[in-house]
Amino acid sequence: MQAGELARIMDMELLQPDMAGRELTVRGCYIGDLLSNVMGNAATNQIWFTVMTNINILAVAQLLELPAIILLENNQPAEGVLERANQEEIPVFLSRESAYDAAIRFSQTGLAAR
Helix, strand or coil, X not given: CEHHHHHHHHCCEECCHHHCCCEXXXXXXXXXXXXXXXXXXXXXXXXXXXXXXXCHHHHHHHXXXXXCEXXXXXXXXXXXXXXXXXXHCCCEEXXXXXXXXXXXXXXXXXXXXX
């Protein structure tokens, strides 16, 4: 699935439009805001839903080989996050939804079962 398609299906904004054509391997999702929990429980190829917006989210996503980060509840990325995300080639999305509503929508896409 391409990043732009995920944005459309999930009704989100891809904060780096140049990454719309980037292919994402998605095998479920992980929802969490405590970095140590994410590092201990998220799996490679899971999309990460979070309200965290600082630069550390990119280090965790890169470490775990997470294909994308979705910032929930319209939380804007901190300064420098998008520049680093571009360097690391990690798409960052903005969702207006809560974790609960975003997870339901994600489940309805069929991507959660992959």
